[in-house]
Amino acid sequence: MNPENVRMQKILKQMNVQQIKTNMKMKNVIITSFILALVLSSCADKNQTPAAPPPPVLPVAAITSANTTTDAEYPASIQGTVDVEIRPQVSGNLERVYVDEGAYVTKGQTLFKINERPFREQLNNALANLHAAEAALINANLEVDKLTPLVQNKVVSDYQLKTAKASQKIAAANIEQAKAMVGSARINLGYTTVTAPVSGYIGRLPKKQGSLVSATDVEPLTNLSDVHEVFAYFSLGETDFINFKAQYAGNTIGDKIRKLPPVTLVLADNNAYPQTGKIDMVDGQFDKTTGAITVRATFPNANGILRSGNTGRIRLGVQHDDAILVPQSATVEMQDKIFVFTVSKDNKVSKMPITIAGKSGVNYLIKDGVKSGDQIVLSGIDKLQEGQVIQPEKSTKVAQVINQK
Template identity: 45%
Template sequence: MQRFFIQKSTILFLSLMVLAGCRKSNQNQAYQQQAPELPIEKVKQGDVSVSREYAASVEGISNVEIRPQVTGYLSRIFVDEGDYVRAGQPLFKIEDQIFREQMKSAQAALITAQANLSTSKIDLDRKKELLRNKMVSDIQVKEAEAAYNAARGAVSQSLSTIESAKINLNFSTIKAPVSGFIGRFNYRLGSLMTPSNQEPITLLSDIHEVYTYFSMSENDFNNFQKQQPGSNINEIIKNTPAVSLLLSGGEKYAQTGKIDAVEGQFNKTTGSITLRAKFNNPDSLLRSGNTGKIVMEQFYSNVILLPIASTRTIQDKIFVFTIKGGKAAMLPVEITGKAGDNFIVSKGLKAGDEYIVTGFDRLQPGTPVVAQKKNAQPKKS
């Protein structure tokens, strides 16, 4: 009886083991059937050209502060704010009566000085004649010569005073030093003008050409220098291709520009350096104070390229999926820019690494994944 019970128990145990093995085999088969087959590609490396945009500010090629050079009351204004003026055109008038009187006084002093000069010349000539007849001494002749030289000096001083009066009189009419557009007036009729006024009367902006200023990061600037031929910054600037300007509304400015200057040092606070590009402005479309974006092509050699569609963005960070040990793994990557439909990867991947191309929308790290065979047709859902 006992022996029969032992045999029956053994048979039952073996049956349970067989059933467990079958169940585990079925689970493994189901496990493999559930694992999705996703396309896998290798990371590529290549050369790309990227359009870079940099925020820019516009200034006229010449922004001139219009200031008085003499003291007086503002008596006339010949132009209005926003007017276009040409070089030499009168802009403002300072009361000039005092300068006219100074001119008259200087002219009268000149007449007196010239009369004294004539008198001293006559006296000198007469004493020289008397000296030849030994009727006067040498000392008397030298005194006459000294008086004559003093009279000549007085004439020169009077002429200088007249020129100074002319200059002040001319300065009472303030003229445009360059052609351009008049800015806002800081003073009105009757205001007292002095050369020491804190603010200029207005600003005159010459905008037949404009400068656009924009900043580059240290990495972008280093790459910019490497791309252009030349042994120094002047040669590099000379060989730099033309750049474009996007206006504040997003439209492209018709004229192309040329980078013509680079700041001497980096800004320690921002870690950037300022560049300047010059644009022709024949239609005066651009004005000082305009903003926009400089667009320039930058070439990158032997960079890691990753399709944008094969990435996932989570909280401003970019990830790519790959397969490790038969399971999905999510890797963070660092991006330096875009080239068409690709990201330029600076960190996280290298050429030859594999990544999942598509089908990872609902994929979680650790999920079983099977690499799809190259010629296999994707399974229909």
């Protein structure tokens, strides 16, 4: 091999080795710089504090006091103005039934007919006895008329005349007795026709045509209810009754009743009866067993919507002066307790338990827990925590929420 070529190859090998070393040094520098940058970046992230989220913006209102009315409800039972049992007053076979169950009848309308033949015969017998008594009186009168002149002329002794007059009185008394028997027989005959004592609705008919009925039967022929007006009876406890009396002016219960506002009847489907009623009676004494007193309200019922035996609730309005009101939407219930979130001067919220005295529309009537002037959060309270800072938002709608009923 040419020596020149050998020398050139050695020079080329040295250059390649040098290039490789240079490339490796560059790679090490780049890797070192990258690692250093990562370390510096990591340290910078650790030392940097994350930005805190801004406090939530929530509507806040000041609690105010106002005159308001709350509703108190009491279970009530409904009866017609007249609820009467229709019973037979004589015994016999039920010959005819003229009405059907649930029918509306008018006063004096015939409802039932009991077989009258035995009672008609009793009347005939009583009339016969009356006629016999009348004939006996005629004979007694004739005897007295005959003996009177004879005694005056001293033909016979006055003893016979006195005896005749006694017989005359007995005959007159027998006539009166016979007339009473006729009257009794006529009454019993009249009892065979059973009529409606009042206008109203017929109840169930347990006795059918052909049944044997008696005045001593446990079960009546039917029930008749006059429901053109209905009575709703409900009870007030002693405390409620004291508050009830104290709320209205008047020296007597009668004076207070006349000044009572109308009351509402809430039916079993939770709908209010379309017509209001009037309290017109308070019982004379408390029930010793229940410690409650019975009160009666009267409701018009021209369309017959209400019937005897209906149930419902009487809703009474109770007036409260300077009451503390809080919207129900501004409260949260936890473990059978109700809370509101009050706002301090530094905009921190505190969960405050409240005591509810009643409801007025969409508001709670507050007995204890907050006072007039306290700031409370109106909405968005589900995720609030004790001591959390908020940004209060006040608007013109706040007063409308508080005062809405």
